[in-house]
Structure formats: structure tokens, C-alpha cells
Amino acid sequence: MKIVSLLFLCIMSQITFGQELFSPSKKVAVRFELTSSGEPIYSVLYEGKEVIKPSKLGILLKDGTRLSKDFNTIDSQIKAVDETWSPVLGEQSNIRNQYNEKSFFLVQKGSNKKLTIVFRAYNEGVAFRYEFPFEKQVDYFVISDELTQFKLTGDHKTFWIPGDYDSQEYPYMETLFSEIDNNKVVMDNGIALKSIKSRFRVQSPLMMKSTKGVYLNIFEAAVVNYPVMHLDVDTSDFTLVSNLTPNAIGDKAYLRTPSVTPWRTIMVSRDARDIVASKLIYNLNEPNRIEDVSWIKPMKYVGIWWEMHVGKSTWDYAGSQNAQNAQNQDLIPSGKHGATTENTKRYIDFAATHGFDGVLVEGWNVGWEDWFGNWKEDVFDFLTPYPDFDLDEVTKYAQSKGVKMIMHHETSGSVGNYERHLDRAMDLMKKHQYPAVKTGYVGRIIPRGEYHDGQAMVNHFNFVAQRMADNKLLLNSHESTRPTGYSRTYPNFFASEAARGNEFNAWSNGNPPMHETILPFTRLLGGAMDYTPxxxxxxxxxxxxxxxxxxxxxxxxxxxxxxxxxxxxxxxxxxxxxxxxxxxxxxxxxxxxxxxxxxxxxxxxxxxxxxxxxxxxxxxxxxxxxxxxxxxxxxxxxxxxxxxxxxxxxxxxxxxxxxxxxxxxxxxxxxxxxxxxxxxxxxxxxxxxxxxxxxxxxxx
Incomplete structure (x- = not known):
């Protein structure tokens, strides 16, 4: 027993020195300490030099409690992990998850509140999160702000988009950090809904390169029951501070003990390939919760979609000029509807001839005439097809050709309406053997005042993935929050949009040629994108x-x-x-x-x-x-x-x-x-x- 203990101490001495935690390669280290006033601060070192200067940590609660000072460390715990897991679908068959971890158990003088801060050091970077432990009884609390800082060491080249609570569909800006300013963003960019609340706020993942050739990426992983983190920018001293997306009344997150925040991540390397190839975000998520994954298969598809974007056809059956008739269910066809039975058969024939797995049909269901921009709650029932789309006939034809159909659920941002209809919509999919669905959340969110990136919507997107998994259905979500590795936990959530996709080239100022060279360093770090190339x-x-x-x-x-x-x-x-x-x-x-x-x-x-x-x-x-x-x-x-x-x-x-x-x-x-x-x-x-x-x- 003494030999085992001595061996454990020897191993731990290799991964920590004082309050520093080293990565397995020793190239990356994170340093944690409490100041004389009990403020938790951390810094990140790469090859022995700071890449994140001493930065503050903390949480502000709605009751006025500041979990950012007056702390004592009551204990700490360290461990080393080296494991390999196999994603159901992915860029590689096996992913190595190797890191050293140290948890600091803190208690606040006066309030006696406890907070745990957990750090992990990987060869490609650092991750940390806050944990709220359970004690004698459940404690309910509201987070008003997260006070996490990222203090940079210089004026790095930065690839950024505005901190918009409703959209990630911006072309990237490439400037020095000191030049970040949302007033520079061209707003005539085709984005239907913009919610930029600050001139100096950007989104993560934030990709940067220092003048010394060090690449940095700030992001988050495992966003579950928590809002998306944006980053407030101080261009004068090169500092970023976490900014959580609020709900309709300004609160950030409703939590109870025990609970955890998402991981805040800092990737660092002298080789850009290490950033783009990193599986850090996936590794920080919980393992797969779906026991039988035999039904989760990749899909290559065509569909009735691009023809609407280029103006050849429309999603609606009757045209907006007949909106009142649409309300009365007295639809007068415009003659430009794309989702007809015959047109769908043409795409099915093409898919069958060329060996494609599926066909997507958008605009198949009633309700498209007058919803956009009107903030209507009950636009779609996800069940009723237009008169010129025969669900039964399309299903039989696709089956005869060996082609799967992909369902389309545009929610019009009406989340409550979708959740009320979700089980019936999934039953319809299973009846007609649709294995996958593309969901959409165009427009302002209902309940009114919520943002796409808020806690309620994060929970909704994850809930839909879970309910789809219960029904063995695949999910491709558009206008969702950007993914943060949740597809490891629910691999049926196999793609999403959550960035500026190819369709913007059809009717806006488009995506500049550098756009696709940036997305793998940013949006794709957290999950697959349905870019539609x-x-x-x-x-x-x-x-x-x-x-x-x-x-x-x-x-x-x-x-x-x-x-x-x-x-x-x-x-x-x-x-x-x-x-x-x-x-x-x-x-x-x-x-x-x-x-x-x-x-x-x-x-x-x-x-x-x-x-x-x-x-x-x-x-x-x-x-x-x-x-x-x-x-x-x-x-x-x-x-x-x-x-x-x-x-x-x-x-x-x-x-x-x-x-x-x-x-x-x-x-x-x-x-x-x-x-x-x-x-x-x-x-x-x-x-x-x-x-x-x-x-x-x-x-x-």
C-alpha cells in the first residue's frame, strides 16, 4: 500500500508544481491562485511563457452574492486520465482523451457558499469550469453574470464575428484585436434577424494568432442547461470577459445544486494544424447515451431547396398575396410552388440514379404564406401537406426507388408550438419512414423576448435531440446555437447549420473566398456543419x-x-x-x-x-x-x-x-x-x- 501511494505521489508531482497544472506533454500549463483578498485568478502558459495573463474568475448571483472574492481553499484533488473512445460517426475511428486535472474546492468567508473550480490541461490547451456542489439541501439560484476573464498578452490577429444573441450567420472579419468594432461590420448582409447589443462584443469560438506565431482559440464545450457565452472586448488592454446571453427578463441562468457550467476552453499551439484537428471540445462532453446506435448512419442527399433560393420556385403554395385566403384554408395556387409530388419524384429519380441516400423537401406543409416577420405562434402543425404534395404517394415512390426522405420542420421560431406538436410530427415521420429531419428556427423566438442563444433555447435544442433519439430519428438543426460537442452525447444530433452557409451566396453579398478557410478553425470545432456545398x-x-x-x-x-x-x-x-x-x-x-x-x-x-x-x-x-x-x-x-x-x-x-x-x-x-x-x-x-x-x- 505504501508503494502504491508513493507511486501515486510521484505521478502527481509530474503533473503539478505548486498551484500549476501541466499537460501530459509539459508544453501547456495552467496556474491557479487566490489573491490576498481571496479572488480566484488563473493564467495559461505555453512553452513556459504566458499566453493568458492572470485573469479573474467568478460568478455573480442575482441575490447580490459575488462568488469572486473572499475565498479560502479548503481542499484540492488531482487526477490523470488517458482513455480512448470511438465516435459513432466522425473524422476518425478513435479519439484519445488525455489530460491532467486539478479541482480546487473553495469556500467563501461570510456567506459560507462553496464553489469548485476544475482545470484540465491537455496537450493542445486548457479547459476549466465552475461547479456548484450539493450540500444538506438543494439550493436554487439565478446567475446574473459570469465574470470570467481572458487577458491576452498582445494585439493578436483575430478572426471574429459580432456577438449577436440570435445569429452566427456573419462573414468573418480579420483584424488586429485592437481593431475589433461592430461598427465595421457590413449590416446589409442578408441576415434576417440581428440582435447585436454591444459595439464591442464578439462570439466564440474566437481564433487568434500572436505576432510570435502562437495560435490561440477561445471557445466553450458542453453547453447544457446554460446560455451561450459571448465575449465582451476591451481593446485597450486586450481583455475578453464572458457575456452570457440573457433571457426575456435579463436573467442568465436558473440553476440548482448540484450543477456545473460549460467548460471554458483555450487552445494553444505554434502549429495551426493542432487547432483545426483538436478533439478537445468533444472530449469535454459526456459519453454517448444512446445504447443502440445501429440506426445512426451518414446521409448524402439532394433536395428541393436551392431552387427556392435562386428564385426558380417558392416554399409557399399560394403566395403572400393570398395570405388571407391561406388563413381561411382557401388556397389559390401561385404556380411556383416547389414541393409538388411530381417535382419530388424528379429529385427521387435523380437520387436513385446517382446513389444518394435521401431527398429533402422544404415547403411541403401548409403555413408558409404569411408567417415570416409576423411573429405568429401557430404557423405550422408539421402534419398537413399542401394540396399538391401527396405524402403517401411520395413515400411509396421513394421506397420503390430505394431512397429515404428527409423531413423538414420549420418552426418559425415558435418553440412552444413545435414542442406541442413534436410527438405527432415524429409519429408522422416514422409512419412514412423518414429517418432524419431538418429543423429551422427562422425569425424571432416565441416565447417573445427570448434569444436563440439563451438558456431556454439551449435546453430546447438539446431536448429535441433527446426526443429524436428516443424515436431513433436523426437531427439536423438550422438557426440553432452553435454546437459545442453535444453530438458525442447524442450522436443522432449529427449536423447543424449555426454559421453562414452556402445559401447566402444566392441572394446577398455572399461568403468571401476566405470564409471556408476560417470555419474549420471556429464553427466546426464543436460539431459538423450542414454547409450545403x-x-x-x-x-x-x-x-x-x-x-x-x-x-x-x-x-x-x-x-x-x-x-x-x-x-x-x-x-x-x-x-x-x-x-x-x-x-x-x-x-x-x-x-x-x-x-x-x-x-x-x-x-x-x-x-x-x-x-x-x-x-x-x-x-x-x-x-x-x-x-x-x-x-x-x-x-x-x-x-x-x-x-x-x-x-x-x-x-x-x-x-x-x-x-x-x-x-x-x-x-x-x-x-x-x-x-x-x-x-x-x-x-x-x-x-x-x-x-x-x-x-x-x-x-x-
Whole structure:
């Protein structure tokens, strides 16, 4: 017993020194202390140097109690964890969860309130959270503010979007930290609902790079029963302070003991690839709670969706001019409705011909005529189809073709209405064998005054995922809070939007070419995104000669996005007739898998470029995606990830010699050659361009 205790002490001495906690690699450390006035503060070190200067911690309760001073440490506890777990779907088959942890048990003089602060040190960064322990009886309390600081060491390059409580659908700004100012954001950006309450507030995840080449990312993980954290910015001393999304009366969170806050995370590395490849956010979430996961499968789909965005058809059946008739259930068809039985059959035929799993149909159900912007509570019942959409006939036709249908539930932001109808809506899905649903939350939230990022909505989004899991249904949520790794706990929550997606290119100032090089460093750290890539007809003038809007990439980059932007749910978003004109390029979308054994980020620089290779979970084939920003790029890629001694057929989909995202976006070339792990490929990416490659193992 003495030997075991001595061994334990030796191990613990390797991960702590005084109040410092080291990562397993010793490169990262977090330092915690109480000041002379009992204030908890922490700092983060990387390679022995501060990257987060001493920063305050604390919680403000609504009853006036400040859990930020007058503390004593009554105990501490340390442990080391090194485990491996397997995601149901993911970028790799196995994820290592290795960290050192230290918990500090605090008690406040005077109030005698207890607070625990838990730190974890990973090789790629630090995480910490507040815990409110249970004592003799349950204690109910309201959080008015979280006082967490992140004091930076300098004026870092920063990739940011405004701290909007209702939307993440902004193009990223790239400025120095000192230049953050929401007055610089172009507000004519196509976002329907904006709730920016401060000029100096940004969203997390916040990606930064110091002048010394150190990459930093501030985010959060496991947001459960708590509001989303935004960040208030002090540009004068390079400080960030947590800002929790309030509810309709200004409260932040209603909690009871025992409970915990989400993890606050700080990723740090000299190599940007460590940030983009990190699984820190997933590791901080609870393990999978679904026992039988056999029904959770990736899906590649097409759908009646893009044609509405480009103006070819509409979601509504009768048109807004017939809104009053819609109220009276006396619908007069406008002739432009997209979700008809016959049109759906056309998409089903296309999906069956090209081996796609599913078809999404938006606008199938009554209620679209007059809800947008009117803050109506009872818009949809999620059960009643329009007269020209025959649910039974569509179901039988899809089954005869071996194609699954994907349900669409636009809630119009009316959360109570959706929850009241949810069980019946799921019953309808199961009756017609719809395995997945895309939900939407466009517009202001009802109950009135709530925000998309508030505690109530976080609980709603998680509740829907749980109820869908109970019914063995997959969930893809749009206009939701950005994910923070909850798909580890409920892997049926397999995708969401929660960022500026591809559709903005159809009718707004669009997504600049650097947009897709930033999302993997920010939004995608917490979960898969339904970005809806694969647009081949880049310029919207093909539908209306007066339109100037366009997708701000080359066609080849649209292919590469299927690899660089991980998701087990991927849409071939363009119209079937557009793909028919480019079947040779379309082949890559048909071939690329959605679930992976292994992923390697070969090159990465936020705002500039990403090159990633992934190995199919079910074969020995690899796929590569490389994208760049508005600048052209040439790079050499060594294929040493391929199995030594084996030959592969490489099919390369690349930008044409004169391709350019704006001037000549559809120019592409396809080349096939035999390669091995010794081969070096030179990739030439056009301005706003990309390269996609499939590596098929040959029988030697």
C-alpha cells in the first residue's frame, strides 16, 4: 500500500508544481491562485511563457452574492486520465482523451457558499469550469453574470464575428484585436434577424494568432442547461470577459445544486494544424447515451431547396398575396410552388440514379404564406401537406426507388408550438419512414423576448435531440446555437447549420473566398456543419440576367469542401439539371464518403488555406481536399499517408489554368494517374480555388 501511494505521489508531482497544472506533454500549463483578498485568478502558459495573463474568475448571483472574492481553499484533488473512445460517426475511428486535472474546492468567508473550480490541461490547451456542489439541501439560484476573464498578452490577429444573441450567420472579419468594432461590420448582409447589443462584443469560438506565431482559440464545450457565452472586448488592454446571453427578463441562468457550467476552453499551439484537428471540445462532453446506435448512419442527399433560393420556385403554395385566403384554408395556387409530388419524384429519380441516400423537401406543409416577420405562434402543425404534395404517394415512390426522405420542420421560431406538436410530427415521420429531419428556427423566438442563444433555447435544442433519439430519428438543426460537442452525447444530433452557409451566396453579398478557410478553425470545432456545398452553376445570372450574386469559389473548390468541411450529412445542393451538365465533376460528390477512419491536416492557416486528407472508414481509399482564399496558391504534397508498397489510382479534380473565383469559376480539369506513398504532387489552386482528389487502392 505504501508503494502504491508513493507511486501515486510521484505521478502527481509530474503533473503539478505548486498551484500549476501541466499537460501530459509539459508544453501547456495552467496556474491557479487566490489573491490576498481571496479572488480566484488563473493564467495559461505555453512553452513556459504566458499566453493568458492572470485573469479573474467568478460568478455573480442575482441575490447580490459575488462568488469572486473572499475565498479560502479548503481542499484540492488531482487526477490523470488517458482513455480512448470511438465516435459513432466522425473524422476518425478513435479519439484519445488525455489530460491532467486539478479541482480546487473553495469556500467563501461570510456567506459560507462553496464553489469548485476544475482545470484540465491537455496537450493542445486548457479547459476549466465552475461547479456548484450539493450540500444538506438543494439550493436554487439565478446567475446574473459570469465574470470570467481572458487577458491576452498582445494585439493578436483575430478572426471574429459580432456577438449577436440570435445569429452566427456573419462573414468573418480579420483584424488586429485592437481593431475589433461592430461598427465595421457590413449590416446589409442578408441576415434576417440581428440582435447585436454591444459595439464591442464578439462570439466564440474566437481564433487568434500572436505576432510570435502562437495560435490561440477561445471557445466553450458542453453547453447544457446554460446560455451561450459571448465575449465582451476591451481593446485597450486586450481583455475578453464572458457575456452570457440573457433571457426575456435579463436573467442568465436558473440553476440548482448540484450543477456545473460549460467548460471554458483555450487552445494553444505554434502549429495551426493542432487547432483545426483538436478533439478537445468533444472530449469535454459526456459519453454517448444512446445504447443502440445501429440506426445512426451518414446521409448524402439532394433536395428541393436551392431552387427556392435562386428564385426558380417558392416554399409557399399560394403566395403572400393570398395570405388571407391561406388563413381561411382557401388556397389559390401561385404556380411556383416547389414541393409538388411530381417535382419530388424528379429529385427521387435523380437520387436513385446517382446513389444518394435521401431527398429533402422544404415547403411541403401548409403555413408558409404569411408567417415570416409576423411573429405568429401557430404557423405550422408539421402534419398537413399542401394540396399538391401527396405524402403517401411520395413515400411509396421513394421506397420503390430505394431512397429515404428527409423531413423538414420549420418552426418559425415558435418553440412552444413545435414542442406541442413534436410527438405527432415524429409519429408522422416514422409512419412514412423518414429517418432524419431538418429543423429551422427562422425569425424571432416565441416565447417573445427570448434569444436563440439563451438558456431556454439551449435546453430546447438539446431536448429535441433527446426526443429524436428516443424515436431513433436523426437531427439536423438550422438557426440553432452553435454546437459545442453535444453530438458525442447524442450522436443522432449529427449536423447543424449555426454559421453562414452556402445559401447566402444566392441572394446577398455572399461568403468571401476566405470564409471556408476560417470555419474549420471556429464553427466546426464543436460539431459538423450542414454547409450545403456542391454548387456548380456559380453565377446567379444563369437564372436571371440582372442578378450579380454568385458563389465566391471555383467549381473545384466546391468539390474540395466535401473533404475540408467535415459532416456525416452532406448535400449536393445544386439543381439536378445543373449536375447533368458536369457529370464528370459530379463523380467526386458521388464517390466521397462521409465517415472516416483517419484524418490528417497536412497544411493549415486560418483565413488562408487548408489541406486535409481523410481515409474512408469502410475501405482503404483516401480523399484529399485543398482550398485557398482569394489568393492563388501552389503547394507540394507528399503522399506518405498512403500505405507503403501499395499503388493507388489518383483522380484529381483541379482548377483550370485560367480559373478564378470571380472571372472564370467553372474552369476545371480532371486527371488520373497512378501514385504511391513516395509520390509528391504539386497542387495549383486558383484565386478562391481548390483541389479534390480521390485515391483508390489498386489490386497489385
Amino acid at each position: 456542391g454548387i456548380f452553376e456559380i453565377k446567379m445570372s444563369i437564372y436571371d440576367a440582372s442578378k450579380k450574386e454568385q458563389v465566391q469559389t471555383t467549381l473545384a473548390k466546391q468539390l474540395a469542401l466535401y473533404v475540408t468541411m467535415y459532416s456525416p450529412l452532406q448535400m449536393a445542393a445544386d439543381l439536378p439539371e445543373n449536375y447533368e451538365r458536369y457529370l464528370d465533376a459530379f463523380q467526386f460528390i458521388k464517390d466521397v464518403p462521409l465517415d472516416w477512419q483517419e484524418s490528417r491536416y497536412l497544411e493549415a492557416e486560418p483565413g488562408d488555406y487548408i489541406t486535409v486528407v481523410r481515409k474512408d472508414k469502410n475501405s482503404e481509399n483516401w480523399f484529399l481536399g485543398a482550398i485557398t482564399d482569394e489568393h492563388s496558391r501552389t503547394t507540394d504534397i507528399q503522399l506518405d499517408f498512403l500505405t507503403p508498397g501499395k499503388k493507388y489510382k489518383a483522380t484529381i479534380y483541379r482548377d483550370g489554368k485560367k480559373a478564378h473565383w470571380k472571372e472564370n469559376p467553372k474552369s476545371y480539369e480532371i486527371q488520373s494517374l497512378t501514385v504511391s506513398h513516395k509520390t509528391k504532387l504539386k497542387l495549383k489552386l486558383a484565386n478562391g480555388g481548390g483541389t479534390a482528389i480521390s485515391f483508390e487502392l489498386l489490386n497489385n
